[in-house]
Amino acid sequence: MIEDNNAVYNNLIRDVYKRLLGEDEKMISVKLTFGGLCNEAVRFYSQCFDVKVLVQKSFQDAENDFPQRIEPKFQDFIFSAELEITLEDSKFYVTMGDTPAIVFTGTDRLSGCNDNIAFDIHVKEPGLIRELYQKFTEAGSKNNIPLEQSEQGLRCSLIDPYGICWTMVCENSPQAGREAGLD
Structure with a gap:
């Protein structure tokens, strides 16, 4: 009975995960972040669990996604890694990367940043x-990336007053910049 419940649960999680990743859905995802130690964390988790690295992209690989130049000392930091972790008959998925706040501020010391998790928000409406x-800026959030129209779409990244990093993206649409008041 427990094995049947695990199979049902795993199928449900897979279906929810697929639905969340669909192009027609809004999505908020949680990302574990590390202060330059993501590669080490991936190796550690791989020693502890059965891990399949689905995607791993460095800040250098993602350099065109950012308005500012990435300093050489941060280029090998992990922008995003997606892991599939298997433990017995269960699988779960983790997204992780090095904290963008370190890369964008150029410092290893972040006052007021509890940046061990980050939220990525993908929406359809600019x-x-x-x-x-x-709302975030009125509450005193600090900009990592100010609200801007980029090649990828309208985006921003902020650290809220509680030290949590939020990255928000609206994929390119013809009116994205106009509707956001950036033209």
């Missing part, structure tokens, strides 16, 4: 990013 950005 007005929603503008609204969220305004």
Whole structure:
């Protein structure tokens, strides 16, 4: 009976995960972040569990995604890694990377940043990013990336007053910059 419940649960999780990754869905995902130690963490978790690295991209590989130049000492830091971890008959998925706050501020010491998790928000409506950005900045959040129109779409990245990093993206649409008031 327990094995049947595990199979049902795993199928449910897989279905939810697939639905969340669909292009038509809004998505908020949680990302574990490390202060330059993500590669080490991936190796450690791989020693502890049966790990399949699904994706691993360094900041250098993602350099075109950012408006500012990535300093050489941060280029090998991990921008994003997605792991599939298997333990007995269960699988779960973890997204992780090195904290963007270190890369963007150029410092290993972050006052007021509890940046061990980060939230990535992907939305369809650019007005929603503008609204969220305004609420976050009015509350005193610090910019990693100010609200801007990039090749990828409308985006921003902030550290909220509680030290949590939030990255928000609206994939390119013809009116994204106009609707966000950036033209």
